[in-house]
Amino acid sequence: xxxxxxxxxxxxxxxxxxxxxxxxxxxxxxxxxxxxxxxxxxxxxxxxxxxxxxxxxxxxxxxxxxxxxxxxxxxxxxxxxx
Numbered sequence: 001x002x003x004x005x006x007x008x009x010x011x012x013x014x015x016x017x018x019x020x021x022x023x024x025x026x027x028x029x030x031x032x033x034x035x036x037x038x039x040x041x042x043x044x045x046x047x048x049x050x051x052x053x054x055x056x057x058x059x060x061x062x063x064x065x066x067x068x069x070x071x072x073x074x075x076x077x078x079x080x081x082x
Contacts, residue, residue, distance in 0.1 A: 038054055
């Protein structure tokens with residue numbers, strides 16, 4: 001079986017500081033987009049759309065918090081690299 005090189009390089013990037021920062025940036029953009037969706041849903045006074053938008057926002061916030069925690073953990077483990 002042939003290895004998928006892009007998947008291998010993505011795994012290496014995921015654990016790196018640059019990969020974590022990139023992940024945090026994409027999570028932040030997703031949170032901004034989802035918060036705009038919440039505002040639009042609230043302006044129409046549609047409770048079901050608002051609940052859906054809020055439910056979609058919560059996992060994005062959680063993933064951003066997890067990436068931040070990983071970055072902070074790396075900073076504590078290797079303070080001279082920061």
